[in-house]
Amino acid sequence: xxxxxxxxxxxxxxxxxxxxxxxxxxxxxxxxxxxxxxxxxxxxxxxxxxxxxxxxxxxxxxxxxxxxxxxxxxxxxxxxxxxxxxxxxxxxxxxxxxxxxxxxxxxxxxxxxxxxxxxxxxxxxxxxxxxxxxxxxxxxxxxxxxxxxxxxxxxxxxxxxxxxxxxxxxxxxxxxxxxxxxxxxxxxxxxxxxxxxxxxxxxxxxxxxxxxxxxxxxxxxxxxxxxxxxxxxxxxxxxxxxxxxxxxxxxxxxxxxxxxxxxxxxxxxxxxx
DNA sequence: TCTATTTCCTGTCGGC
DNA sequence: TGCCGACAGGAAATAG
Numbered sequence: 029x030x031x032x033x034x035x036x037x038x039x040x041x042x043x044x045x046x047x048x049x050x051x052x053x054x055x056x057x058x059x060x061x062x063x064x065x066x067x068x069x070x071x072x073x074x075x076x077x078x079x080x081x082x083x084x085x086x087x088x089x090x091x092x093x094x095x096x097x098x099x100x101x102x103x104x105x106x107x108x109x110x111x112x113x114x115x116x117x118x119x120x121x122x123x124x125x126x127x128x129x130x131x132x133x134x135x136x137x138x139x140x141x142x143x144x145x146x147x148x149x150x151x152x153x154x155x156x157x158x159x160x161x162x163x164x165x166x167x168x169x170x171x172x173x174x175x176x177x178x179x180x181x182x183x184x185x186x187x188x189x190x191x192x193x194x195x196x197x198x199x200x201x202x203x204x205x206x207x208x209x210x211x212x213x214x215x216x217x218x219x220x221x222x223x224x225x226x227x228x229x230x231x232x233x234x235x236x237x238x239x240x241x242x243x244x245x246x247x248x249x250x251x252x253x254x255x256x257x258x259x260x261x262x263x264x265x266x267x268x269x270x271x272x273x274x275x276x277x278x279x280x281x282x283x284x285x286x287x288x289x290x291x292x293x294x295x296x297x298x299x300x301x
Numbered sequence: 302t303c304t305a306t307t308t309c310c311t312g313t314c315g316g317c
Numbered sequence: 318t319g320c321c322g323a324c325a326g327g328a329a330a331t332a333g
Contacts, residue, residue, distance in 0.1 A: 029326065060309075063329095087327080103327050104310085120311095139310045141327070157328090184304065193328080201326065290306080291326065 030102045032087055032165065032198025032238060034246035037260060038108065039084045045110050050078045050128040051093075058122040061135065063143045070146050074098070074125070086161045086197030090152070097152045099145040100135075106142030109134045161197040165238040170196055175227050179219040186222060186230075187215035188289035196234060202247055202269045205294045207233045209268040214300045215288045240265065268294045 030038065054071040056062055062070050077093035084090065091098035100106075111132050117124075123135040123144065135142070147155055162178075163169040178195050179186075189195045190204040199207065208215050211233040213226060222230070241247060246260030249270070267277075272285040276296040286293050 031327095101327080104325080105312095137310090138312070139326085141310065143328085182303085188304090191327080292324085 029104050029200060029202065029249070030087065030106070030246070031200035031203055031241075032084075033203075033241035033244070033262065034260060035084055035087050035089060035102065035198075036242050037246045038102070039082050039089055041258075042089075042108060043082050046079050046127065046133055047081055048078065049131075049133075051075065052126040052128060054126070055124040056122070057117075057124070058137075058140055060140065061122050061137065061142055061144055063145045065146060070144075073146055085158055086164070086193055087200070088157060092149075096146050096148055099147065099152075099155065099157060101143045101157075102137070103141035103143065104137075104139045106135065106137040109136060160194055162194045163196060165196050165198055165234045167235050170231060170235060172224075172228055172231055175231055176224055179222060179227060182219035184219055185216045185288050186213060186219045187291070187293060189219045190234075191289060191291065198238065199234065201291050201293075202249070202266070203237060203241060204291075205269045206267060207237050209294070209296060209300060210237060212300050215293045215295050216286075268296070270294070 051074050054074045056067050056071065059067055065073070073096055074093075077096060080092045080094070082089060082091050087101060089100040089102070091100065111134055113126065113130050113132050118136065120136045120138045121134050122137055122140065125133040127133060135144075145155070145157065152158070163171075163174065175195065179189060182189060187204050187208060190199050190207065191201065205215070207230070211226070211230045213222070213230060241262045244260055244262035244265060245258070247262040247266065248259035249263055268283055271283050272294060273282070275282050276299055279296065279298040281296060281298045283294055284297050286295070
């Protein structure tokens with residue numbers, strides 16, 4: 029499940045593989061992947077566009093083209109692969125971008141949850157997917173003042189706030205559990221119950237863990253791999269996610285798995301309060 | 302305005 | 318061995 033570190037790794041690979049290439053014919057094999065505009069216009073507008081570069085905002089990939097921007101969200105299992113034209117398609121190949129070098133950029137997605145939008149460069153600035161995103165989880169952008177202000181008066185669980193992309197962009201279910209364990213905060217704590225001191229610790233955990241995960245090339249659980257098909261290595265650094273049945277290495281209590289905000293959630297009943 | 306719930310999807314796994 | 322239900326979950330849409 030790609031979260032920010034995985035999307036960043038995908039972006040890194042794609043920049044090398046498809047920058048400066050020009051898109052020709054576009055084939056869509058599962059319509060629901062394309063959110064906007066209508067399929068025919070999506071295909072028509074992409075034809076002849078050159079990929080200038082690829083950026084990232086939160087978990088969104090932004091293909092910067094000559095006149096448009098392709099906004100792509102991988103959701104659960106979306107992935108891009110570069111294949112030589114004529115390579116047999118797999119059953120999970122849903123969108124195919126022919127390139128002018130005889131290759132095809134293919135979008136694969138077992139669960140079909142991923143979404144793509146094609147918007148003009150001007151529209152990008154006001155696109156609803158991006159305007160509601162919080163700051164990137166880095167030292168220079170995620171301020172304590174913003175977090176304190178945002179969390180004040182929020183009754184929801186702190187984990188729900190970490191997941192909803194408005195407080196901070198790019199955190200998903202795996203890193204939310206890792207961050208809250210690192211910060212010693214229970215996932216189901218009401219956000220408004222956090223002290224300024226706890227929010228400060230939370231911020232440090234967010235910034236450090238996301239940085240470490242980006243440097244490790246993301247986490248590979250089940251199927252994630254970047255554009256080269258390479259896996260990340262942060263799964264070796266996970267301390268709590270998926271460790272149900274294990275004991276906390278700090279206090280030796282068994283980890284507990286529960287549900288918070290409809291998501292599988294792991295925590296240590298002693299170290300997190 | 303805020304929050305919780307539902308929806309979209311298919312592969313995997315445990316239980317019988 | 319085969320079937321069936323539960324589960325995995327990001328973000329948008331919907332409901333309250």
